Amino acid sequence: MSRTMTAAEREDFLAQPHIGVLSVASDGDRPPLTVPVWYAYQPGGNLTFFTGTQGRTARKTALLERAGRLSFCVQSPEPPYRYVTVEGTVVGADRSPSAEDVAAIAGRYLPEDVARGVAEEETGNASGTFVLFTVRPDRWLSADFG
Template sequence: MSKQAREDFLADAHVGVLSVGGDPGEAPTSVPTFYAYEPGGELTMFTGTQRRAPRRIDRIRKAGVVTFVAQREEMPPAYVTVEAELVSVAPPTVDQMLTIVRRYMPEEHAQGFVHGELDDPENTVLLLTFRPTRWLTSDTSTD
């Protein structure tokens, strides 16, 4: 893919898969996630601190880098993989979360989802921001 094609592909709404390495002898962790990206910008996603997320966030902070994959599910297959460095981990605003979630859900569902995440007293939501540093791509419709 050309630079413009890969950035446009990543900017489309795909469920992405975030992967981060573990300590020696530990398997990498991979998790599907909603995300937002605009060509030339940074990759953002959020995660709560319930379940296994605290360990994943610790791994991301320690590694400082992740691999992120977005793919087209239907034929012909295509994907964009980026290696990306961690820029920040911080509490998100409602608007930042809605920017991500609106890509995947209608407005009424997006509002409910975001407020459900933020209003849960047992969940701390964190916004992860990454800067793409290396790209790997394939689009079998044009290869």
Template sequence: MALTREEREQFLSEPHIAALAVDAGEEGRAPLTVPIWYQYAPGGDVWVMTGRDSRKATLIGRAGRFSLMVDRITPTVRYVSVEGPVIETVPATREQLVELAARYLPAEKIETYVDFAWKAQGENVVIRMRPQHWLSSDLGEL
């Protein structure tokens, strides 16, 4: 059964690990699909953070759009997939890295992770996507 707008937006706002997919832009290659942390609030735009010179950033810049898919298997099998155009790519801030880490890590781990990631991962960008197409379903208990 498809989710209502409110249900799908609420589900996407929860801290799931997303599968990001973007056109690989090469004949004979499937889309690049990788796990990624993301941020979303109902009614807003989705954003991801990645290395400025990463393959993800390059392909997203070329394609101008990407998809995210999140799912869970308990207590019911549920998924939401969202796709849309990139509306902004900007240098990432340390505050955004803290915000993203706080979504996924226990409070006592955030500072250590952010210190490490900020120094070790090189320059990052935040890529914002405007949700345009949604697919969602709750398959119930299996």
């Protein structure tokens, strides 16, 4: 049996460094694009994540900018199973994020020195490799099977 998380439980869970799964409306007759991403979240604030602007990731960026809204799910793959889904509105798309902004997200998943190296390499690239998206949470879904 599951229960809905309280607001505090939901926000604490989302603030942990899980992998998020982004889903955004697609173009044409294709189903929604759904991909894993690294993200950052501070309780009570907005959700942030970055995408690329080249190759396969360029489609994700274009779809996010066109749709302006998304669903974002974070789950715990081990018992007790829990998940939080955010339905939100894109309120920012920074095409020139600072190395500090990128390192703040990458540093949740990589050692600090590696995260800093990735951030400096990618943000120093003249082709503008990353777009930092900011999403305002509009609706929440959650479950705790514990």
